[in-house]
Amino acid sequence: MNRLLPAPRLTLATLHLPASGRIARWLCVLAVAFPCAGFTASADRDVDEKPWQEIAAQLPPFPQPENLIPFFVSSASDNKFMIDGESLSVAADGVVRFTVVIISPSGARNVSYEGMRCATGERRLYALGRSDETWSKARNDQWTRIGENSLNRHHAALYKDYFCPIGTFLRDADDARRILRSGGDPSLRQH
Template structure:
């Protein structure tokens, strides 16, 4: 039940933030500006750490721990590797914006080891539905505990190693 309310609250914040309902209190405060991400090296099997999404998902989800970073803009960036039940592997370089409950796909990985920039790279709300449940899990359980981004990549790697961030109940 606690997890339900946490996910519900995250979704509420994300939907209202994207709708512009939470305007900056101070009009003179600096506006958030996204850093230009640098694409990481292609993931190596030895750097992949599996994480739990749900008991009902047929896929296996991994983070390339070597790609994990936290920008000065507060965005947690990582390479996601998904092995589907059908034997397909999907690789994406993504970001989580914890403050607004959003995610963004920057690039997709191809089997020949190269990155291709995403055609539509926009911030989208994190939704706890079957298609994007992994973003909700990454945000809530690993990289955005209590709605705040992890401070360092090491903190994120430790959360993955433990199976959840220590501050998540």
């Protein structure tokens, strides 16, 4: 009469290896059996994709009244918002650079030279205009996320309605001036 015996149980003691040695051996077996596909894919991607490099911005001449192009920001603001058409550039680094002029109802005037990255939804302040029509380098010139707020609503308007509407890429400064003069992308304008 044949009886079935229970299968032997493998325990750490039956393998005759210290516990740490068995774990290390299994880890080596797994590493050889399943190579890190994620590592090689990211290594290939790093070779193909170069990190973004910003081109050094050159300050433009101070804006002249005849070159200012008004743009709509919001009916909630009495300020006048304008871009100096001569300062507009669309560079190979993907940054739209421009001088913005904001005039309050009392006549106060703010002038700044800025950049906008459509790919990341960020903006950068390069310089502020002085009353003697010279530039002062911005103290905080880091890239910051463009937010939808009442204080800096003109950045959101330029981003969403003029320079970076969904599916639209500016080819050059002439394209940016044309879009500004036409009032932006009519399908994205909110009335």
